[in-house]
Amino acid sequence: MARLLLLNYQVRLQRKWYELCDGLAGGFALSLGQLLVQKGVLTVQEKDQINPEWTRLQQNEKLLKFILYSDDETYERFLQVLEGHLPWMADELHEDVPGEELQRHQDAVKRTCTLPSKLSHFTDREEERRQITTWLTDSRNTRTVIVQGHGGLGKTAIAIQVGYELLQSYGVRVVRARLQNVKTTFDILYSVLSSFNDVTLDLAEIGSRNSILEGILRNLLQRRAFLYHARNSEILYKEKTNGPGDGEY
Numbered sequence: 001m002a003r004l005l006l007l008n009y010q011v012r013l014q015r016k017w018y019e020l021c022d023g024l025a026g027g028f029a030l031s032l033g034q035l036l037v038q039k040g041v042l043t044v045q046e047k048d049q050i051n052p053e054w055t056r057l058q059q060n061e062k063l064l065k066f067i068l069y070s071d072d073e074t075y076e077r078f079l080q081v082l083e084g085h086l087p088w089m090a091d092e093l094h095e096d097v098p099g100e101e102l103q104r105h106q107d108a109v110k111r112t113c114t115l116p117s118k119l120s121h122f123t124d125r126e127e128e129r130r131q132i133t134t135w136l137t138d139s140r141n142t143r144t145v146i147v148q149g150h151g152g153l154g155k156t157a158i159a160i161q162v163g164y165e166l167l168q169s170y171g172v173r174v175v176r177a178r179l180q181n182v183k184t185t186f187d188i189l190y191s192v193l194s195s196f197n198d199v200t201l202d203l204a205e206i207g208s209r210n211s212i213l214e215g216i217l218r219n220l221l222q223r224r225a226f227l228y229h230a231r232n233s234e235i236l237y238k239e240k241t242n243g244p245g246d247g248e249y
Contacts, residue, residue: 002071002072002073002074002138002139003071003072003073003137003138003139004071004072004137004139004166004170004172005068005069005070005071005072005074005075005170006072006169006170007102007105007106007168007169007170007171008097008102009072009075010068010105010171011097011101011102011105012093012095012097013064013067013068013093014068015097015101016089016092016093017061017064019089019092020060020064020089021057021060021061021064022057023086023089024060024063024086032059032060032063033047033050033059033063034047035081036063036078036081039077039080039081040074040077041067041074041077041078041081042063042066046066049062050062050063070139071139079093079094105171106167106168106171109167109171109172109173110167112173112197112198113163113167113173113174113175113176114174114175114176114177114195114196114197115160115163115164115167115174115176116160116176118160118161118164119157119160119161122157122161124154125154125157125158125161128147128154128158129158129161129162129165132145132147132158132162133162133165133166136162136166136227137166137170147159159176159229160176160229162227163176163227163229166227172226172227173226173227174226174227174229175195175196175226175227175228175229176195176228176229176230177191177192177194177195177228177229177230178230179191179230185210186210186213189210189213189214189217190213192217192228192230193213193216193217193220195228196220199216199220201213201216
């Protein structure tokens with residue numbers, strides 16, 4: 001089962017980013033993109049997104065971004081390719097990241113999150129937390145998890161704990177919002193985007209056009225992995241949440 005790429009591996013790529021771009025430019029006789037497709041590192045669709053008119057540096061940066069936002073299996077296949085062609089570079093990517101450097105990356109991601117303070121005590125829901133984390137870090141399957149039940153059962157506590165685990169282990173940006181009194185697609189999109197701390201929305205400019213909000217959200221989704229925690233989310237899944245209580249996802 002492929003998992004999201006651990007933050008530790010992401011930092012290894014980022015700290016060697018320019019050396020990788022330069023090394024990849026001259027280390028392969030065969031087209032690098034074609035080789036990575038053959039080895040299962042890239043899909044044909046991803047390779048086709050790389051413009052042949054770009055400079056070699058631009059092409060390699062795009063390749064590395066695909067790997068940075070991939071999963072652990074893709075990363076391991078990429079290392080195997082490097083070991084066969086640029087072993088010195090593969091060795092550098094095996095180097096451990098110092099704890100303080102990892103902490104700086106976690107802190108940088110946390111500043112973009114809208115999580116409440118981490119709970120000092122979390123009991124009785126450990127199995128549910130573990131299962132949800134497993135579902136969400138499976139890079140090829142689950143994208144949405146609905147947690148449903150009566151008030152006071154720990155739905156919000158589970159979501160907060162999962163959010164912190166994804167932030168600390170995978171560098172996932174976590175955005176949390178309450179969906180209330182939303183009736184239209186525009187209401188939902190506006191509520192979702194308003195919860196991002198780096199998004200400014202001008203209703204006078206947007207009007208009531210869903211397409212503008214959809215474009216902003218699509219751009220955010222392309223930047224990095226993130227977890228969106230919506231409270232009172234039963235409005236999104238009215239036909240699927242027939243159990244008791246409110247929903248969170």
